[in-house]
Structure formats: C-alpha cells, structure tokens
Amino acid sequence: MEQDSIIQEFCELVRIDSPSRHEREFAEVMRIKLSEIGIELDGDGAGQRLGGDCDNLIGRLAATAEGFPTIMVNAHLDTVGPSAGIEPVIEEDTVRSTGDTILGADCKAGLVIILASLRKLQQEQLPHGELVIVFTVAEEPGLIGAKHLDYSLLLSLPDMAYVLDGGHQPGKLTTAAPYADEIDCVIRGKAAHAGVEPEKGINAIQVASRAISQMRLGRLDGETTANVGTIRGGMARNIVPEVVEFTAEARSHDEEKLHEQTRHMCAVIQREATEYGAAAEIEQRRTYNGFHLGPEEPVVARAVSAAERVGLEPVLHKGGGGSDANIFNEHGIPSVIMATGAGQPHTTEEYLHIPSLMQCLDWLIGVLTTK
Numbered sequence: 583m584e585q586d587s588i589i590q591e592f593c594e595l596v597r598i599d600s601p602s603r604h605e606r607e608f609a610e611v612m613r614i615k616l617s618e619i620g621i622e623l624d625g626d627g628a629g630q631r632l633g634g635d636c637d638n639l640i641g642r643l644a645a646t647a648e649g650f651p652t653i654m655v656n657a658h659l660d661t662v663g664p665s666a667g668i669e670p671v672i673e674e675d676t677v678r679s680t681g682d683t684i685l686g687a688d689c690k691a692g693l694v695i696i697l698a699s700l701r702k703l704q705q706e707q708l709p710h711g712e713l714v715i716v717f718t719v720a721e722e723p724g725l726i727g728a729k730h731l732d733y734s735l736l737l738s739l740p741d742m743a744y745v746l747d748g749g750h751q752p753g754k755l756t757t758a759a760p761y762a763d764e765i766d767c768v769i770r771g772k773a774a775h776a777g778v779e780p781e782k783g784i785n786a787i788q789v790a791s792r793a794i795s796q797m798r799l800g801r802l803d804g805e806t807t808a809n810v811g812t813i814r815g816g817m818a819r820n821i822v823p824e825v826v827e828f829t830a831e832a833r834s835h836d837e838e839k840l841h842e843q844t845r846h847m848c849a850v851i852q853r854e855a856t857e858y859g860a861a862a863e864i865e866q867r868r869t870y871n872g873f874h875l876g877p878e879e880p881v882v883a884r885a886v887s888a889a890e891r892v893g894l895e896p897v898l899h900k901g902g903g904g905s906d907a908n909i910f911n912e913h914g915i916p917s918v919i920m921a922t923g924a925g926q927p928h929t930t931e932e933y934l935h936i937p938s939l940m941q942c943l944d945w946l947i948g949v950l951t952t953k
Contacts, residue, residue: 585940589677592694592934593670596679596686602660602720603634609659612717615697616641619704621715626732632720638731641715643700649953650711651741651880654915655699655946656906657692658721658747662928677934685932687924689721691939692746695922699946710950714740718906721747724764725870728909739915742881744949745907748921752941753894755885756901756919759908760805760833761872763844767851768863769793769815773824783822784860787815790826793854797830797847806834807902808843835872835900870904873911881916888948894941920946 600608606629613623625637636659645652664683671678679685696715703710714736718727733739748756769790774783790813799808808831815826830847834840848864855862875882877898889896901919910917923938 585936588694588698588939588943589672589936591697592677592690595690595693596668596670599666599668600660601663601665602722603632603636605634605636605659605719609636609639609717609719612639612659612693616700616715619701621700623715623717624735626735628719628727628730628732631730632726634719636719638719638727639717640735643703643713643715645710645712646707647709647711647953650709652712652714652738653950654714654716654736654740654743654910654917655696656716656718656743656745656910657689657696658718658727658906659693660720660722660727661686661688661690662722664930675936677936679930679932681930684928684930685934687922687932687934688927689747689922691922691924691934693717695746695939695943695946698943699950702947703950708947708951709953713950721906725904725906725909728906731909733913739913741916742884743907743910743915743917744881744885744946745905745910745917745919746922746946747905748919750923750925750935750938751897751921752923752938752945753889754897754899754921755882755889756899756905756907757876757882758835758874758900759872759904760835760902761837761840762831762833762869762904763840764867764869765830765832765844765847766865767828767830769826769851769855770861770863771824771858772822773817774822776820776822780822784858785822786826786860787823789854789858789860790815790828792858793851794828796850796854798843802843803839805836806832806839806843808832808847831869833902835874837872870908871912873908873917875916875918879916881918884952885918885920885945885949888952889945891952892941892944892948894945920949
C-alpha cells in the first residue's frame with residue numbers, strides 16, 4: 583500500500599468519532615476493512631460488561647510458514663476528547679488537526695499501521711506465523727476494554743504481543759511501565775452561613791486544601807510520580823462548603839515505593855480531616871500492575887532485531903504511563919509498546935509525522951516476518 587493511500591486512510595479513520603464506550607460506528611468500519619483482506623473480527627461481549635456500545639474485536643490470520651511464534655498485535659479503538667468533527671490537515675510531511683480538536687493519532691496511527699502491515703503480508707505473500715488481532719475499546723479511561731477482554735476467545739495465549747500505541751520515534755520500544763493506584767476522596771464537613779455564623783461550619787474545601795498541600799506530588803524520583811487531578815465542591819460563595827470530592831493517583835516502577843506513596847497520601851487526608859473535625863471517605867484501588875521485560879525476552883529481542891533489519895536504531899524505553907500492554911502482561915502475554923510516528927497525544931497539538939509512520943510500518947512488518 584503506497585504512502586498516499588495509507589495517509590488517506592488515516593484521514594478517513596480520524597474523521598470518524600470514537601469516544602470511549604461509543605466506538606460502534608468506527609468498529610464497524612474496521613470490521614469491513616479487515617473482512618476485505620480475509621480477516622473476520624468477532625466481538626467478545628465486553629461492551630455490555632463495561633457499559634459501552636461496542637465489544638473488543640478479535641480476529642486471526644493463519645500462519646503461512648512453520649517455525650514462527652504466535653504474535654498478537656493490538657491497538658485501541660477509542661480516543662480522548664475533544665474529538666467531534668476532527669478535520670485532518672496535511673502540512674508538508676505532517677498531519678495535524680485544524681486546532682480545535684485532537685487529531686486522533688492516538689491510537690488510529692497504530693490501527694493504520696496494523697491494517698497496512700496485514701495487507702502487505704497478504705499481497706506479497708510474506709511468510710509469518712499465526713497472528714491474533716485485538717482491537718480494544720475504552721482504553722483511555724483506564725484500560726477498561728483490555729481488563730474486560732474475554733481472554734478465553736484467544737483460544738491459547740499468544741507467545742507475545744505488540745501494542746501499537748507508542749510515540750514519535752521509530753525504533754523506540756517501551757519495555758517497562760509503572761504500577762499505578764488511584765484514590766477517590768470525599769471530605770465531609772459542615773455547612774453554615776459564611777457571613778452570619780461561619781464558626782459553626784467545617785470548611786471541606788479548606789480541609790481538602792490542607793491535605794493536598796502536604797502531599798508529596800509531582801515527580802518524586804526517577805521511578806515514582808503522584809498527582810491530584812480533579813477537585814469539586816461547594817454550593818455558593820456565602821455557604822461554608824460541606825462536601826468536597828477530589829481524585830488522585832500515584833505511579834511507580836517499584837511496587838513498594840507505590841505502596842508507600844499511596845499510604846502517605848491517604849494518611850495525610852485522614853490526619854487533616856480528623857484535625858478539623860471532618861470525615862474523610864477514601865477509596866483506593868489498583869489501576870494496573872507494572873511490567874519490565876529485559877532485552878533477553880523474545881518479545882524484545884524480536885523487535886530489536888527487526889528494527890536493525892529495516893535500518894532503525896532500537897531504543898529500549900521505560901515508560902511513565904499505562905497501556906493495554908500492562909493488562910496483557912498481567913494475563914501472561916509478554917507485551918511491549920511500539921512507536922507509531924505520533925506525538926503530543928491528548929492535546930490539540932497532536933500530530934502524525936508521515937515518514938516516521940512509514941518507518942514504523944516497515945518495523946512492524948519486520949517483527950511479523952522475522953523467523
């Protein structure tokens with residue numbers, strides 16, 4: 583498939599809105615495209631389980647030669663907002679949006695690379711092992727589709743998986759990702775008239791502010807980060823606020839460091855609430871587990887070898903975010919994340935660098951055809 587056709591297809595795909603839990607229209611387009619090259623995509627029933635309108639999609643392509651591992655390739659169908667009315671603009675060697683929306687290269691660049699690689703395998707009759715294609719839904723809100731994937735439909739676990747959800751640099755392979763916890767907190771104080779009898783109230787905003795101000799936040803070391811992401815509460819400027827809710831997270835490549843940071847954040851909340859006579863309701867849960875795959879792992883070694891074969895410098899990267907690879911590794915499928923040529927995700931400055939996309943395509947084909 584020529585470059586112009588690939589970019590035309592990318593522009594077609596990003597124009598189809600696919601917000602998390604509402605990917606059905608886009609999924610149907612992907613079904614048709616895969617069907618045209620002889621791959622049927624089946625749903626796994628996850629849509630109903632996660633409260634969305636679309637299932638994860640699973641397809642298979644039979645091996646054409648012996649001696650190859652079974653490889654799973656994955657990208658997610660959903661995008662973040664603002665995504666309604668995306669209009670891609672090609673500026674020399676880069677695709678951007680008009681600036682009012684994201685571009686959707688996260689993760690439709692990965693989807694286009696998978697489509698183009700499968701077509702090339704078929705058209706040029708390149709030798710490969712059995713391939714499992716998995717397109718997940720609701721990745722952006724917390725890897726929800728991958729968590730609800732019916733793994734029994736994979737029949738047996740693939741030997742390895744490549745997640746096409748990386749960054750700009752061709753040859754860059756994310757081989758490690760952190761563990762993550764999330765914290766939801768409700769502070770309950772006491773309402774009062776702020777001008778007449780404020781002393782009868784307990785200001786929930788003040789309690790929350792005190793707690794947040796005493797937390798260790800930001801980049802704590804080379805492995806650990808923490809953040810308070812949202813806060814809301816209060817009714818009016820003249821009412822001592824009774825209830826405040828806020829959300830926070832902590833991440834670390836070291837699970838013990840994560841435990842310590844999460845305990846610290848929860849302890850600070852409880853201490854400040856107690857000091858002010860407020861109540862704190864804290865819900866803490868594991869968002870996903872981390873992984874670390876060394877260069878000796880077959881999934882890593884294959885990608886490194888393929889990168890060198892197509893003239894790329896392989897770079898092993900320790901990531902700071904979560905992806906479906908975290909969940910696949912939890913389920914016993916060694917998984918790494920490959921670059922796609924996209925940059926500035928989750929912003930209206932998002933872009934796709936066309937030459938990098940094409941190099942990443944060559945890289946994936948190399949991964950699938952390396953014996």
